[in-house]
Amino acid sequence: xxxxxxxxxxxxxxxxxxxxxxxxxxxxxxxxxxxxxxxxxxxxxxxxxxxxxxxxxxxxxxxxxxxxxxxxxxxxxxxxxxxxxxxxxxxxxxxxxxxxxxxxxxxxxxxxxxxxxxxxxxxxxxxxxxxxxxxxxxxxxxxxxxxxxxxxxxxxxxxxxxxxxxxxxxxxxxxxxxxxxxxxxxxxxxxxxxxxxxxxxxxxxxxxxxxxxxxxxxxxxxxxxxxxxxxxxxxxxxxxxxxxxxxxxxxxxxxxxxxxx
Amino acid sequence: xxxxxxxxxxxxxxxxxxxxxxxxxxxxxxxxxxxxxxxxxxxxxxxxxxxxxxxxxxxxxxxxxxxxxxxxxxxxxxxxxxxxxxxxxxxxxxxxxxxxxxxxxxxxxxxxxxxxxxxxxxxxxxxxxxxxxxxxxxxxxxxxxxxxxxxxxxxxxxxxxxxxxxxxxxxxxxxxxxxxxxxxxxxxxxxxxxxxxxxxxxxxxxxxxxxxxxxxxxxxxxxxxxxxxxxxxxxxxxxxxxxxxxxxxxxxxxxxxxx
Ligand SMILES: Nc1ncnc2c1ncn2[C@@H]1O[C@H](COP(=O)(O)OP(=O)(O)OP(=O)(O)O)[C@@H](O)[C@H]1O
Ligand SMILES: [Mg+2]
Numbered sequence: 001x002x003x004x005x006x007x008x009x010x011x012x013x014x015x016x017x018x019x020x021x022x023x024x025x026x027x028x029x030x031x032x033x034x035x036x037x038x039x040x041x042x043x044x045x046x047x048x049x050x051x052x053x054x055x056x057x058x059x060x061x062x063x064x065x066x067x068x069x070x071x072x073x074x075x076x077x078x079x080x081x082x083x084x085x086x087x088x089x090x091x092x093x094x095x096x097x098x099x100x101x102x103x104x105x106x107x108x109x110x111x112x113x114x115x116x117x118x119x120x121x122x123x124x125x126x127x128x129x130x131x132x133x134x135x136x137x138x139x140x141x142x143x144x145x146x147x148x149x150x151x152x153x154x155x156x157x158x159x160x161x162x163x164x165x166x167x168x169x170x171x172x173x174x175x176x177x178x179x180x181x182x183x184x185x186x187x188x189x190x191x192x193x194x195x196x197x198x199x200x201x202x203x204x205x206x207x208x209x210x211x212x213x214x215x216x217x218x219x220x221x222x223x224x225x226x227x228x229x230x231x232x233x234x235x236x237x238x239x240x241x242x243x244x245x246x247x248x249x250x251x252x253x254x255x256x257x258x259x260x261x
Numbered sequence: 262x263x264x265x266x267x268x269x270x271x272x273x274x275x276x277x278x279x280x281x282x283x284x285x286x287x288x289x290x291x292x293x294x295x296x297x298x299x300x301x302x303x304x305x306x307x308x309x310x311x312x313x314x315x316x317x318x319x320x321x322x323x324x325x326x327x328x329x330x331x332x333x334x335x336x337x338x339x340x341x342x343x344x345x346x347x348x349x350x351x352x353x354x355x356x357x358x359x360x361x362x363x364x365x366x367x368x369x370x371x372x373x374x375x376x377x378x379x380x381x382x383x384x385x386x387x388x389x390x391x392x393x394x395x396x397x398x399x400x401x402x403x404x405x406x407x408x409x410x411x412x413x414x415x416x417x418x419x420x421x422x423x424x425x426x427x428x429x430x431x432x433x434x435x436x437x438x439x440x441x442x443x444x445x446x447x448x449x450x451x452x453x454x455x456x457x458x459x460x461x462x463x464x465x466x467x468x469x470x471x472x473x474x475x476x477x478x479x480x481x482x483x484x485x486x487x488x489x490x491x492x493x494x495x496x497x498x499x500x501x502x503x504x505x506x507x508x509x510x511x512x513x514x515x516x517x518x519x520x
Contacts, residue, residue, distance in 0.1 A: 055418070056418070059417070059418040059419075059420075060420070061414070061417045061418060080417065080418075080419075080420035081419065081420020081421075082420070083418070083419075084419070085415065085418040085419055087411065087414065087415050087418070089411050091411045091412055091414075091415040093412060093429065093430065093433070094510045095433045095509075095510045104429055105419060108416070108419055108420065108421045108425050108429075109419065109420075136510050138510065156419065162418075
């Protein structure tokens with residue numbers, strides 16, 4: 001990732017408040033985040049710090065009070081349909097087949113139906129899920145549903161993928177397995193990713209860069225460049241630097257205060 | 262429960278029905294009830310057997326009328342629900358009128374429609390549509406607004422239009438609501454068709470009913486009522502069966518709920 005690589009997603013000086021009991025409640029306080037082309041960037045922050053809110057602003061579902069969203073170098077504040085999105089719950093449509101779910105999302109993004117279905121089937125086969133392409137999502141396990149949901153986000157012809165705690169609902173074992181799977185899939189395709197998680201290990205295992213957010217109102221406490229090489233080893237967590245970084249971030253979140261100001 | 266064979270689910274109500282008929286028959290014999298007051302089930306059955314071809318003819322007429330009414334009511338109900346869903350501003354203006362339309366008694370509305378549109382098929386179809394659209398429209402309208410918020414949020418995030426959201430999420434998600442409305446419409450349609458025939462027709466089980474009442478053939482009146490009830494049950498069953506086919510994913514397990 002060189003300094004010349006263009007930014008795919010820029011959130012510049014974003015602030016946002018909600019009304020709570022009639023009083024304004026500030027969720028985001030001047031947050032700036034940038035994702036370069038082909039970069040895997042993670043937002044790490046305590047629960048309720050406004051990470052999902054930041055995604056809703058990126059997706060154009062809500063408007064910031066201050067600040068600007070830029071996608072692919074163009075102003076995109078409040079504009080919908082510019083990102084691929086993988087929500088916390090798999091959110092597959094029960095009345096469509098697995099392939100149909102992916103194809104429907106692609107169609108909404110403007111891909112012709114035939115092409116969408118063909119590409120859904122081809123990619124399902126590539127990740128070893130061709131056997132369930134014609135099934136309804138209800139028969140899939142939680143982990144399989146998440147793979148489908150990821151593929152759906154990956155195939156969207158969009159500049160940026162936003163993944164909101166995609167593995168939070170999975171058990172620990174499946175979660176580790178899914179992280180490794182995601183890592184392999186992503187390293188093959190190198191899309192620009194903005195990823196949200198609570199888990200420090202998950203952030204260090206997957207990302208190029210990490211933004212550590214404070215509790216609400218969220219500010220960026222620190223920006224960390226993850227030093228481990230790509231393709232990333234499955235056992236990076238054994239690296240002494242991994243433990244050191246983890247301790248740093250933990251301390252940062254505990255103090256809940258910026259040392260970088 | 263749902264996996265029991267049909268006959269095992271059907272026998273308790275069937276046995277209850279048989280017991281009821283037996284008691285009725287016994288009561289008629291024991292108290293020597295006048296057949297012009299309350300005919301026994303046996304008398305009714307005999308009369309129905311005798312009149313079978315005629316009843317068949319009239320029943321077919323009613324079925325045809327009721328089904329036309331269901332078709333029109335369903336179409337009007339779906340169109341109205343979708344329109345009011347997409348235009349919330351219109352919804353608040355129109356809703357009171359729609360609800361009020363359901364409070365005009367059939368016995369007032371029927372004759373008025375006859376005065377306005379003559380004695381042909383038109384006033385009957387209008388009456389049936391007016392009665393039939395409401396259950397469909399109102400339950401569908403409720404269903405369209407109740408699609409899963411997670412799926413709604415997902416579609417918003419990927420930039421789906423209002424129309425796409427309706428087509429991919431809201432409409433399929435509200436099919437169970439549509440069908441509960443349809444089941445009510447179907448049974449209303451049969452009774453409304455009978456009322457319409459009673460008001461003015463030369464065919465239909467409603468017409469037959471009035472004829473027999475005027476001739477004091479109480480056993481035939483009971484026979485007609487039995488036919489109407491059976492027709493209602495049959496159409497209700499048909500709607501329930503269509504529902505199972507249309508909402509195929511329910512059988513495939515509960516999706517979208519697991520993480
Ligand atoms: N529509 C809304 N109206 C009012 N308050 C809201 C709204 N959406 C979110 N909030 C509040 O904003 C804060 C941040 O919410 P958000 O969902 O962005 O947190 P999060 O960082 O994603 O948390 P988690 O990690 O638990 O998912 C919360 O306190 C929440 O109650
Ligand atoms: Mg969240």
